[in-house]
Amino acid sequence: MQFSKVIDVEGALSRIRDGSVIAISGFNIATTPEYLIVKLWELYERTGHPKDLFILTDTLPAVPDRGLDFIGKKMHETGDREFLRGMLLTYLGWAPWLQRLTAENAIEMYTWPIGTASCWFREVASGRPGIITRVGLRTFLDPRNDGCYLNDLARERRTCSNSLIEIDGREYLLYKAPKPEVALIRATTSDELGNLSMEREGIFGTVLAISQAAKSCGGIVIAQVERLAKFGSIKPKEVHVPAPLVDHVVVAPEEYHWQTCSFRYDPRISGEIIPPRASYSPLELSERKVIARRVALELLYLAKRLDRPLFVNFGIGIPALTPLVIEEEGLSEILLTSIEAGPLGGVALTEADFGVAIGPFAVIQMPDMFTNYEGGIIDASSLGFMEVDARGNVNPSFIPGRITGPGGFPVIVTGSPRLYFAGGFTAGKRKFRIGNGELRIEQDGDVRKFVREVYKVAFNGKLALEEGKEVLYITERAVFRLSERGLSLEEIAPGVDLDKDILSRMDFQPQMGKLEEMDRRIFREEKMNIEL
Structure with a gap:
């Protein structure tokens, strides 16, 4: 031609x-x-x-x-x-x-x-x-x-x-x-x-x-x-x-035209085939699943409060595991998930494959997805964290000598009305015993993540409060809420010692809220069997 x-x-x-x-x-x-x-x-x-x-x-x-x-x-x-x-x-x-x-x-x-x-x-x-x-x-x-x-x-x-x-x-x-x-x-x-x-x-x-x-x-x-x-x-x-x-x-x-880092081509990623629910394998019980389950519970409480399905976002890392928990509980129609590159629904891939999903129900252009985030159209978002300080500021990924960039984090935290930061309480080599409704810490990480002042502020707690956001910080052993006086401790895991496993592992003293026990279903092998 x-x-x-x-x-x-x-x-x-x-x-x-x-x-x-x-x-x-x-x-x-x-x-x-x-x-x-x-x-x-x-x-x-x-x-x-x-x-x-x-x-x-x-x-x-x-x-x-x-x-x-x-x-x-x-x-x-x-x-x-x-x-x-x-x-x-x-x-x-x-x-x-x-x-x-x-x-x-x-x-x-x-x-x-x-x-x-x-x-x-x-x-x-x-x-x-x-x-x-x-x-x-x-x-x-x-x-x-x-x-x-x-x-x-x-x-x-x-x-x-x-x-x-x-x-x-x-x-x-x-x-x-x-x-x-x-x-x-x-x-x-x-x-x-x-x-x-x-x-x-x-x-x-x-x-x-x-x-x-x-x-x-x-x-x-x-x-x-x-x-x-x-x-x-x-x-x-x-x-x-x-x-x-x-x-x-x-x-x-074809060797230069892969869908993702690990997949040359999978029709489930491009939406040409929608996989049955039976094809999803439940996550093994670990501290990562514990955190993802607690995020899922918070979102389900919100869905019940609003009496409608939620439009939510999940970031890379532990938050991206939350849709797997939601799928395992058979509640994917109640929580309509999204990831920043454009897919809605399905199960998000992680690590270097992050950005696509297996079995999405829709895929839109990325600027349109970020309009949903920055404009506050979504109901909530869960993102990871590397450091949190007493004022609720969050550093998601920056450490001295390592150059990463902000990713989608700043846009999402600017627009989302509810933010559930999710991550391990400490970093480093850790060992947990989880089961029978309890969490036991056999070896704790030597890197503190709740610090007096974060290295780089990517989320400003004071500005979030001024704009009326609801903010939680969810870990495997404790849940904090952002208040006018700073971080407030609200929940601890069953089996965890407050002074030894939480307060002594922080660089600051949090505000003490009405302390409650985290839901024991989170720490059991079987499904949580959530009812709305």
């Missing part, structure tokens, strides 16, 4: 000029154009061009040694400092080589929350200067604190920024970055004209908005797909990115 946009990979990537700003889609490996990323490096390695590139992303198109982390590894091993001048990433936890480049001050590195970056592409596609939001206020992201800079080179050059503004007497942050001149995106199928469908992908991500952002400033869009179709054979409502937004289409070998 004379209008075909299908082209070889080098022909497409050769259109990228030195100094370009490139937007790349991807949530870990989901929607990551891994073939284009690898071949872009190989083209530079062979020819010296394109170079001096700046990369913008909606999340992190990488897992260790793959995607953008593959480029980080190559740059580190070769000592190259010319290919990239900088990046805007929302999370670096699965990109150890990019973390090294950041720590070495080899490239400029900036970070925004995922939802802010994802929605920013829509804003700039509409010709607006950036995105205005309350996300990040009074946290490390606030320009009065660290701002969005992850290293000294970023602080010096300020290619990306956020600044404090005031509207009608209320504080906001304005996030700005250079507009993309190139977009590297991924879909499943392209017809000869360049219409793209995403039927085998686990998520839609921000693929459409990234394409629009590049085209709005006269840029080019290069799409990686796994297969081709005849023009007109893709149903109109299944076209996710229409042909006018696509310049070139490259067919990738």
Whole structure:
């Protein structure tokens, strides 16, 4: 066909000029154009061009040694400092080589929350200067604190920024970055004209908005797909990115087109097959399941109080196990779960596969999902924590010497009206004996998580109280509530000693509420058999 946009990979990537700003889609490996990323490096390695590139992303198109982390590894091993001048990433936890480049001050590195970056592409596609939001206020992201800079080179050059503004007497942050001149995106199928469908992908991500952002400033869009179709054979409502937004289409070998880090292709992830409930295996009883069960109970109490199903979010780690508990109890229709990349329902995958779900009942675009979060449309959210202090401030993942980024955390805590932070009471090597309705601590972790002052504030307890949020901190041995006087201890696990196992393991004295025992059903092998 004379209008075909299908082209070889080098022909497409050769259109990228030195100094370009490139937007790349991807949530870990989901929607990551891994073939284009690898071949872009190989083209530079062979020819010296394109170079001096700046990369913008909606999340992190990488897992260790793959995607953008593959480029980080190559740059580190070769000592190259010319290919990239900088990046805007929302999370670096699965990109150890990019973390090294950041720590070495080899490239400029900036970070925004995922939802802010994802929605920013829509804003700039509409010709607006950036995105205005309350996300990040009074946290490390606030320009009065660290701002969005992850290293000294970023602080010096300020290619990306956020600044404090005031509207009608209320504080906001304005996030700005250079507009993309190139977009590297991924879909499943392209017809000869360049219409793209995403039927085998686990998520839609921000693929459409990234394409629009590049085209709005006269840029080019290069799409990686796994297969081709005849023009007109893709149903109109299944076209996710229409042909006018696509310049070139490259067919990738299957080894560069995985749904997630661990799955080449699973129709349950793309929603083509909905698995029966019998296919889910219950979690083994452990301290992690104990915490997830307590979160599930809190959500079920809320559903009973509101007398309707709940729309909820779960973050990575222990919170992501809560849907498994909900499924085991046969209550998935009462709690309508979501994860930030776009899936609703099903069972969320974890670790480097986080972002997709097995058997979702719906999948929406990522900016739309974050609108649900930031706008307070959801009823509640459960997120993990690394540190909590006496004022209820939370540090989810930051430690000295480790560079991660905020992920979706700041957007979710800004908008969600109810927050149930969930995690282990201590960290390190621990051993528990759980059963018969009790928890026994045989060896405790040597790392304290309830500290006098958190290392980085990603959730501001005082601001949450001002905005009327309900906040709980749920662990395997204790449950705290955020009050005007700070953290208040409300529940302890049966079998746990208050002074030895809780108060002596904290760096501050919590307020003492009406102390109750945690529900003993949480600590038994059998199902909780919850009735609403």
